[in-house]
Amino acid sequence: MSATPYRPRTALATHAVDNQPPPLVDYNAYSSDVALIDAVRREGGDWGRSRLEAYGAIAGGELVEIGFDANENPPALRTFDRYGQRIDEVDFHPAYHRSMQLAKAHGLHGLTWTAGRDGAQVVRSALFYLHNQMEAGTMCPITMTHACVPALRHAPALAERWLPGILADAYDPACRPIADKTGLTIGMGMTEKQGGSDVRANTTRAVPAGDGIHLLTGHKWFFSAPMCDAFLVLAREADDGLSCFLLPRWRADDSRNAIDIQRLKDKLGDRSNASSEVEFREAEAWRVGEPGRGVPTIIDMVSQTRLDCMLGSAGLMRQAVVQAIHHCRHREAFGARLSEQPLMQHVLADMALESEAAMALSMRLARAFESDDDSSRLLARIATPVGKYFVCKTAPPLVNEAQECLGGAGYVEESILPRLFRQSPLNSIWEGSGNVQCLDMLRAMSRSSDTLDALEAELAGAAGAHPAYDAHCAHLRTLLRDRAEEPMQARRVAEAVARALQARILLTGAAPWVGEAFCAARLGGDHGIAYGTIGAPLDVAALIERAAVHHSPA
Structure with a gap:
């Protein structure tokens, strides 16, 4: 079909519109990038070419448009539902969800760990590089979901339960217990107000509650992607110093965990993504790794x-x-x-x-x-x-x-x-x-x-x-x-x-x-x-x- 009838008007009442570049849309961001193709081949990932070409077409096509929509319609915090019950949920524009769906469906969160061959991290890194050019905000939860895997392996029992959902190629934005979800995302909370990068100044406390559960009380000044299903956080145990914990959105009894979102950060960039400040009020968590070896x-x-x-x-x-x-x-x-x-x-x-x-x-x-x-x-x-x-x-x-x-x-x-x-x-x-x-x-x-x-x-x-x-x-x-x-x-x-x-x-x-x-x-x-x-x-x-x-x- 000819596109001529749908072209914008260039002959206006006072002048003709010319000397303007055409829109840069509908191109393949991978096959048009000679340097990236060379790098992927050099680093052992050329076996992923068809996968990268497929995602290159998405990056230079659909992702361009939904990137604009996701950033022009930033997330909104819903602390309470219409009945006054506390829910601490974050609402997103459909473009954000579509961007996340594309990323997970193509393995940006897990290919390193699931491909089972040399060059897997190279191919996954090239996919991440392509996506980030058009919509960077969704890469925050994607990168944390990808990066949590080696840390979770310090707790084999937790890894056995959580990794299937983490590595699944499905994106499931619903706020519900993990047993009812097709795919999971993971966030992170390290810094506190008094310490910032100096995490050894953290004051959040962890108290044993039996059955491997700890109760966390404290706060996080930057709590990344609060809509995720669980978070890796640092908290202080009385005798052992800082330990690492997996903090889920839902308790063991399938009630909402005590993670109170105080507000979303109003950031310079990264507008499509939600970053937050939170407080924990005896929130349930499981230790990851040895006590006192959180960092x-x-x-x-x-x-x-x-x-x-x-x-x-x-x-x-x-x-x-x-x-x-x-x-x-x-x-x-x-x-x-x-x-x-x-x-x-x-x-x-x-x-x-x-x-x-x-x-x-x-x-x-x-x-x-x-x-x-x-x-x-x-x-x-x-x-x-x-x-x-x-x-x-x-x-x-x-x-x-x-x-x-x-x-x-x-x-x-x-x-x-x-x-x-x-x-x-x-x-x-x-x-x-x-x-x-x-x-x-x-x-x-x-x-x-x-x-x-x-x-x-x-x-x-x-x-x-x-x-x-x-x-x-x-x-x-x-x-x-x-x-x-x-x-x-x-x-x-x-x-x-x-x-x-x-x-x-x-x-x-x-x-x-x-x-x-x-x-x-x-x-x-x-x-x-x-x-x-x-x-x-x-x-x-x-x-x-x-x-x-x-x-x-x-």
Whole structure:
């Protein structure tokens, strides 16, 4: 059927509407992303291509529209029902539920644990990266549901009961006991008002009540996704210190648990998702792991969510670059298309480099997460805080630069870019701010010299590939030897490690010329603080072409 009768009017009373880019909809976000395809293949996930292509069509199609609807209609708290009975439920727009349904049906919450083959976490990470570009809010409960699995395995009896529903591909938003549900989601509550990131200052108390049940009394200042079926939380036992607990929405007798939602957070971004403040009044919970070992137990979950922070930020960056290039390829100014003008070309190419490097590091870490050899485990231990710190820090300025490429149109809510920009600071704050990550990196290095050996072995894989890379690695070795134990230098060290890892991955990938461009642009030192200030010569046209979505609207 011809779309001509349904096209908008372009001949208006006072002017003709022209020189406008076509809507970027109905494209495949996976098959159009050359760099992501290369990364998935490089990290061992090419067997998931058909799955990724299927979800790429959803991400570039339906998810675009429902992403707008879900964020324009944020959740609402219903503390009481019409009869005055306390229910503490959260209402969502149908677009949110549809987004969650798509994510769970395609395994974003569980493929790592259910696929049963190498590369499962890589494929799952690529799916997460695709979804986050269009609708980031639903990824909060999805990432916690995914990440809870290694923590729950510290309690085999609980895992046996809960994991079938957690790993089920069904999305069931109903508020009812788990025996009556087809699929479950898991949330998280760690921080309290007096402590924030310092969870050892938590005061929530846990008292044994028999039959393995503990009663929790206290509060959580950030209680993520309060509509979930259960939550991993930290609480203090009288003699044993902080322990980890699974806190369900429903008691053992199928009555509502004593989780009082005080209010939903009014956040800068992440508008489609609900975050809350809560109080517990002898709420029933089950301990996960050994008493007093709450932080080490829940850190298994936190490590996974930190990887998703990286993937989420990388996804925001990718979509921002896609929007900027698409606009500039269709918009003319001063007698030429924006994408053909030298200064804009350098800006776009510079952003494309940063975006690909962020994604490449995230996908490399996904492979390290699922490997069981000691070297991969140690690499993941240091690269997780480094990558979480660095990739998440690079997202806001890149998204802002992409807005500028569109001019005023990039600042108007009809564009996706304002939403990407509001979302972009989130991942640097959630799951430990920048300083927390950098200090965690220092802990990883100080506790075992093997960690630095694993990093050195990883970087050696690209030795000799580029002079700037070799010089950077030599400088990094000096920095690690002389300054690694100084907290005031931690951010500097983390940045140097991140850049080295990104260069190593790109230099040894399917397109080593991208790695060479990255080394010239990021390790050579001749660049300013803004995008488009690189002094080294780059093949800007090739970099833009690699990052572009080739889209032919109907």
